[in-house]
Amino acid sequence: MKKFLDLGLQPLANSYIEKKNLNKKERKFQLEIAFNPKNYLVSILNTVPKEKMFNEKYPYKSSESFTMRDAFLKLSKKIKKRFNPGLILEVGSNDGAFMFNFNKKNIVGVEPCKNLAKITKKKGYKTFSNYWNINLAKKITKKTKVDLIYSANTLSHIKNFSEIFKAINLSLNRKGILILEDPSLMKCIKNVAYDQFYCEHIYVFSSISLQKILDFYNLEIFDIESTTTHGGSNRYFIKKKTNNQYKIKNSVFKNFKIEKMNGLHKFSTYKKFAKKVIHSKKKLNDIFEDLAIKQKKIIGYGATAKSCTVLNYCQINKDKIKFFYDTTSFKINKYLPGTKIKIKKYKKLSIKETDYVFLGAWNFKNEIFKKEKTFIDKGGKFITHIPFPRII
Numbered sequence: 001m002k003k004f005l006d007l008g009l010q011p012l013a014n015s016y017i018e019k020k021n022l023n024k025k026e027r028k029f030q031l032e033i034a035f036n037p038k039n040y041l042v043s044i045l046n047t048v049p050k051e052k053m054f055n056e057k058y059p060y061k062s063s064e065s066f067t068m069r070d071a072f073l074k075l076s077k078k079i080k081k082r083f084n085p086g087l088i089l090e091v092g093s094n095d096g097a098f099m100f101n102f103n104k105k106n107i108v109g110v111e112p113c114k115n116l117a118k119i120t121k122k123k124g125y126k127t128f129s130n131y132w133n134i135n136l137a138k139k140i141t142k143k144t145k146v147d148l149i150y151s152a153n154t155l156s157h158i159k160n161f162s163e164i165f166k167a168i169n170l171s172l173n174r175k176g177i178l179i180l181e182d183p184s185l186m187k188c189i190k191n192v193a194y195d196q197f198y199c200e201h202i203y204v205f206s207s208i209s210l211q212k213i214l215d216f217y218n219l220e221i222f223d224i225e226s227t228t229t230h231g232g233s234n235r236y237f238i239k240k241k242t243n244n245q246y247k248i249k250n251s252v253f254k255n256f257k258i259e260k261m262n263g264l265h266k267f268s269t270y271k272k273f274a275k276k277v278i279h280s281k282k283k284l285n286d287i288f289e290d291l292a293i294k295q296k297k298i299i300g301y302g303a304t305a306k307s308c309t310v311l312n313y314c315q316i317n318k319d320k321i322k323f324f325y326d327t328t329s330f331k332i333n334k335y336l337p338g339t340k341i342k343i344k345k346y347k348k349l350s351i352k353e354t355d356y357v358f359l360g361a362w363n364f365k366n367e368i369f370k371k372e373k374t375f376i377d378k379g380g381k382f383i384t385h386i387p388f389p390r391i392i
C-alpha cells in the first residue's frame, strides 16, 4: 500500500454527539488513504471495528431523500424487467428504500443496524439483523439459493473481501446475478470529493480494481451503469464466470479504458489528487475567513457523514457554522462529531435567518436547490467545496 493522503485525526463520521456527552472524549483515528499498485485498490489505512460504526444507533436512512427513493424505484422496475428474479437478497437493506419496491415474498434483507432492521421488519419484510458473513449466508439460503443479490453502498464498508464474496458465491444460484452500487473512484477524483473517505468508506472502487478482486472469487462484471447518486456512483452487474447466459457488455471495456486513460492504475494520479485536496482546504478556509470579516451568518445543510471529513480536515467548527439543518430524526438535536456543531430540525431556508449555507449534502444539490428556490431567488447563497470551493 502506498499512502498518498492524510486527512488528519478524525472522529467516527456517523457518531453524532448527544448534548450530555459533549464534554466526553471522542474516539478518533488517523484518516490516511493509500493506493495498492497490485490491484489498483484505494482504501483507508486505519480501520475502525465494524461494531463501533454499524450498531443500533446508526443514524443514516436512505429514504431521507426523494432522489434516493426515486433512484431505488427506477432500479427496481429495471431489475424486474431485465432479470425477473424470483428471490432477491439485499445486503445492507437500511430502512427499506429499495426493499419496499418488491413484494414481501420476493425479497430478504440483511441489516446489522438493529434500529433500521426494525423498520423493515415492522412492515413485514424478512430482515436478518446481522453482519453479512458465510454463516449467515448458509442460514438464509439453506433451502433455496437466491436469483439476485443487491447491495448499495455496503461493499465499500466491509473490510474482509474473502468473507463477503465467499458468502455471495454460496448464496447465488448458478445463474444468479450480483448487483453492486458504490461511489465511483473516478468521479471522486474528478470532483476532488475527498469527503468520500471516512471511517465507514474503507474502499472507494474503480471498476479496474473491483474486477481484480472479483477474479479471486471467479466472478466477473458484465455490465456497468454510471449513476448520479452519492456524487457519482457505478452500478456493477456481476455474474459467476461459469455463467454464459450474459455476454460482457461494451460498457465494461469502456469503463476499464476510461479509467486507465485517467490514470486510475497509477500512483502519480493519486499524488496529484492529494495536492488538489490540500489546495481545496486552503480555498474553503479563505471563503469562510472572508465571510467572517464581512460578518455574514453561515449555517450548514445536510449533516452528512461526508461533512465530518471536510469540517474536521479543514477545521471548520461552530465558530464558523452556527448550526446544521437536517431532516433525519436520529440526528436532530445532536452535534456533529469533532466540530460539535449543533444539528437542528430542518426548516425551509429564510434570508432573514442566514446569508450563506454550507452544502454538506452536495450530492443532493438539485433536490435541495429546488426545495430552497425562494431563498435562492431572494439572494441566499450556498458554499460548496465540490468540485472546487466557491459560492453559488
Ligand code: JHZ
Residues within 6 Å of the ligand: 060, 064, 065, 066, 153, 200, 201, 230, 301, 302, 303, 304, 305, 306, 307, 325, 326, 327, 328, 331, 346, 361, 363, 364, 367, 368, 371
Ligand atoms: P447522504 C451515508 O453518507 C453513510 P452521507 C453511508 N456510509 C454511505 O455510504 C452513504 O450514506 C450512502 C440530509 N438531507 O445521503 C439527510 C436533508 O437534511 O449524502 C442526510 O442526513 N435535506 C451509509 O451521510 C444527509 O442530508 C435534504 O433535502 O454522506 C444526506 O446524507 C436532503 C436531500 C438530505 O449520505
